[in-house]
Amino acid sequence: MDNGVATKIHSETKKRAYSRLGYTKLETAEIVEALNKLLANYSVHYQKLRNFHWNVKGADFFDIHEKFEDQYNDAKVAIDDIAERIRVFGQTPYSTMKEYLDESEIKESSSDLTAMEMVSEILKDYEILLEHMFNVINVGLDKGDSGTVDMMNAMVKKTEKNHWMFTAFSKK
Template identity: 35%
Template sequence: MKLNSIGLDAKKSENLSKNLNVLLANFQRYYQNLRGIHWNIKGKRFFDLHVKFEELYNDANLKVDEIAERILTLGGVPLHTFEDYMAKATVPVGKNITKDEEAIRLIVESLSKLLLLERQILDHAADASDEGTSAMMSDFISEQEKTVWMMKAWLTEEI
């Protein structure tokens, strides 16, 4: 087994980098969705939601950077073109969303897809003894599960 410079199996790190690039592409689409709903939201809940969406897109932007830097740490190259993001992302595209409930449902659906990807990466990271990636995924998962719960509560829907 060949080890990389941080002591992990090089092949497993390469596979993790590929999976993290898929997550990166999905986070970039999620980020763009959040920007769009932040800009376009209308209605009586505008003030509260406008601020909340800004909070969420700032957080997503930080996570994009963390994911890209983890890919680099593992020896990979982070995707960085919209073409790559569009080819790899499965998070839905939210276009011209102005209604509060539609925006919140987009966030819940997007986070649900991100959580699935993160759990897969968490499993692969555990198999590779990659504590750095495992810790990052665990942090992302716990934060996003709470956000989904809060969004579902706002929608008055059960988890």
Template identity: 40%
Template sequence: MVNTLNHIGLDKKASSSLSDKLNELLANYQLFYMNARGFHWNIKGDKFFELHLKFEELYNDSLLKIDEIAERILTLGFTPLHTYADYSEISKIKAAKNVSSGIEAIKEILKGYEVLLPLERELLEMSGNSDDEGTNALMSDYIREQEKLVWMYSAYLG
């Protein structure tokens, strides 16, 4: 009899699909992280101190999520993408170059969430259908947190 379960007791085929989608999320997070880091470095203007700190929080949080996503892929029995070439090829989030305006940076962050949130919702549904509570809990946490951030960043723009 062929074993259809992976080492943590989940369906191998479903775990493969989840890992592919998690790698897509990982690639997008890597570009989101790099953009936030650039905003942190290059921000100018009267809101410099406020936004400089906010962007630092954002890239530090993204770095944690990148690690969690990669480790989840490994837990499912697959390999996380780990080259810039892979990230830039797969990511729907594109590099935001030379952004120093706070308003423009916030708009770019919101555009990033327009990519991340649908991916996370798709993963939430996929993981729910696969009884993958680990991925499901991770996505649920990300979605709840990011919906609030979208509200806050949108409120900042007026």
């Protein structure tokens, strides 16, 4: 083996030897930062879904009330998965409303919207969530983090389907 190549391999091994799961501290920080931003957005989205579930009114009440409940239950699972993935890296996930609100692009919404305005808000949230999911995928691919990428691919598939379904509903 070429001495320069052996030195480079030794240097890479040594650099990674002090990090969790074989990622450098910098790689871990980049993955966790992307996951925490997604976590913050998901957490605000979750609360918005609960707000809408409790406060939807009108002719679409039964359909939308139940669908919002399904969505916040799915969001709760996603939030837990993202936070636990951050813990896998030995880091602490965001966990306060202040952190969520400070970091999230998704904003809180009032409860006096019509059912269709609520659906429109959720569609915008899905687009923001997807943008953050794709960012996490890109970071994961760049760092060789197949576990995070696999988790995100499943979330993307589910979110895209939800986006399609809410879009179809809103086109009455």
